Amino acid sequence: MASDLFESPDYYGVDDLLSEEHKLVRAATRDWVKKEVSPIIEDYAQKAAFPTQLIKGLAEVGAFGPYIPEEYGGAGLDQISYGLMMQEIERGDSGVRSTCSVQSSLVMFPIYAYGSEEQKQKFLPKLASGEFLGSFGLTEPNFGSNPSGMITNYKDMGDHYLLNGAKMWISNAPYADVAVVWAKNEEGRIHGLIVERGMEGFTTPETHNKWSLRASATGELVFDNVKVPKENLLPGRSGLGAPLSCLDSARYGIAWGAVGAAMDCYDTALRYAKERIQFDRPIAGFQLQQKKLAEMITEITKAQLMVWRLGTLKNEGKATTAQISMAKRNSVEIALKIAREARQILGGMGITGDYSIMRHMMNLESVVTYEGTHDIHLLITGMDITGIPAFK
Ligand code: TGC
Ligand code: FAD
Numbered sequence: 001m002a003s004d005l006f007e008s009p010d011y012y013g014v015d016d017l018l019s020e021e022h023k024l025v026r027a028a029t030r031d032w033v034k035k036e037v038s039p040i041i042e043d044y045a046q047k048a049a050f051p052t053q054l055i056k057g058l059a060e061v062g063a064f065g066p067y068i069p070e071e072y073g074g075a076g077l078d079q080i081s082y083g084l085m086m087q088e089i090e091r092g093d094s095g096v097r098s099t100c101s102v103q104s105s106l107v108m109f110p111i112y113a114y115g116s117e118e119q120k121q122k123f124l125p126k127l128a129s130g131e132f133l134g135s136f137g138l139t140e141p142n143f144g145s146n147p148s149g150m151i152t153n154y155k156d157m158g159d160h161y162l163l164n165g166a167k168m169w170i171s172n173a174p175y176a177d178v179a180v181v182w183a184k185n186e187e188g189r190i191h192g193l194i195v196e197r198g199m200e201g202f203t204t205p206e207t208h209n210k211w212s213l214r215a216s217a218t219g220e221l222v223f224d225n226v227k228v229p230k231e232n233l234l235p236g237r238s239g240l241g242a243p244l245s246c247l248d249s250a251r252y253g254i255a256w257g258a259v260g261a262a263m264d265c266y267d268t269a270l271r272y273a274k275e276r277i278q279f280d281r282p283i284a285g286f287q288l289q290q291k292k293l294a295e296m297i298t299e300i301t302k303a304q305l306m307v308w309r310l311g312t313l314k315n316e317g318k319a320t321t322a323q324i325s326m327a328k329r330n331s332v333e334i335a336l337k338i339a340r341e342a343r344q345i346l347g348g349m350g351i352t353g354d355y356s357i358m359r360h361m362m363n364l365e366s367v368v369t370y371e372g373t374h375d376i377h378l379l380i381t382g383m384d385i386t387g388i389p390a391f392k
Contacts (some may be wrong), residue, residue: 005271
């Protein structure tokens with residue numbers, strides 16, 4: 001891949017809305033991405049390999065549990081810092097951001113918010129330092145958008161729980177040391193269980209042949225009469241609202257992250273358009289290319305303002321699920337459109353791995369589907385403004 005010349009677009013001076021700490025966090029993450037991710041990521045994506053060597057560095061920049069308190073190994077930062085980190089990491093690659101989203105918001109967050117003190121002490125510091133990698137099992141082969149129908153279940157055997165079922169499409173699964181798994185008890189109530197690698201009957205087969213998120217490991221979580229110690233049940237919350245609340249946090253990170261991917265595509269296309277000569281002039285001088293670039297920066301600017309405002313609401317504990325859905329849906333939609341337009345600006349070069357655009361475009365096809373599809377987020381907005389759920 002060509003060297004990483006990324007310069008962040010900031011058309012409306014959004015930087016003025018950030019604190020010095022925010023800017024420092026962003027700069028540290030950006031430097032790390034330029035040094036550690038950009039030089040290797042295309043190769044790993046082409047090979048469909050998970051770059052495990054990045055895990056320690058992600059922990060060191062604070063990307064595992066940025067907003068988890070320092071007493072549990074987190075970075076103790078605010079939600080805007082978390083968002084900026086996800087933006088910078090997804091600017092590098094959505095798959096690497098995925099690893100962080102799962103670790104921070106889908107594994108550390110439920111343990112922090114709903115775990116016992118013993119669970120927090122046992123798991124959070126190791127997850128924050130990257131010694132442990134986590135995964136989150138909600139989706140099943142027959143229950144994706146409608147997780148309430150899940151059939152993974154556990155029975156109370158007196159001194160332990162017996163877990164059976166299977167989860168599908170699980171990020172990090174093949175490499176995970178622990179999995180936060182959502183399963184129904186004998187009354188049909190959903191609870192979270194911490195399942196640890198090595199427990200008999202627990203396997204994590206890898207999912208192959210993906211055209212998207214190729215540098216992220218995806219797999220299944222299979223439970224065949226797994227004996228889960230009773231102390232591994234998350235005691236703090238039950239019901240579908242428990243996993244959905246974790247999704248709020250991860251979707252918030254994606255809302256920022258996808259803006260990062262969009263910024264990278266725009267920056268690459270702008271630079272290329274100014275340098276590429278056709279008909280004796282830079283293609284940036286043609287109105288059709290200017291239209292594409294002008295529309296890209298307009299959408300990026302709107303999205304930057306939206307996620308910043310969402311971050312301030314989240315810092316105040318006021319961001320609603322529906323507001324987060326709107327931002328996740330919007331950021332991914334504009335990022336996908338920008339990736340497609342940017343690729344065209346690069347002509348034939350746009351399909352090569354010499355540039356990041358095609359990889360971003362393919363990655364975003366997963367991002368538009370996971371953590372709630374584009375359609376589901378639209379229906380969440382629809383329900384919020386009308387008061388009428390249209391899911392079923
Ligand atoms: P519904 O009846 O609306 O809600 C059930 C209960 O949950 C409560 N609730 C929430 N609580 C907290 N936070 C939220 N965001 C909540 N949303 C709903 C709700 O109040 C209710 O509580 P109660 O006490 O009345 O029982 O549920 P529903 O079955 O009708 O479904 C609603 C729907 C479709 C919006 C929901 O199921 C949904 O969001 N589906 C999408 C599934 C999804 O996003 N899956 C993601 C899997 S994880 C993933 O993709 C990780 S990718 C990671 C990566 O690599 O980055
Ligand atoms: P379906 O639910 O079958 O949806 C298929 C289509 O039908 C979609 O277009 C959808 O919008 C539409 N649809 C569904 N219901 C409605 C409706 N009511 N109205 C209108 N249209 C509807 N899950 C995890 O639990 N943990 C993970 O770590 C994880 N990582 C993932 C990583 C990758 C790379 C991918 C691709 C997925 C991952 N997922 C994970 C699963 C992801 O969350 C699901 O794929 C997603 O929720 C959609 O479920 P589904 O694929 O079963 O699609």
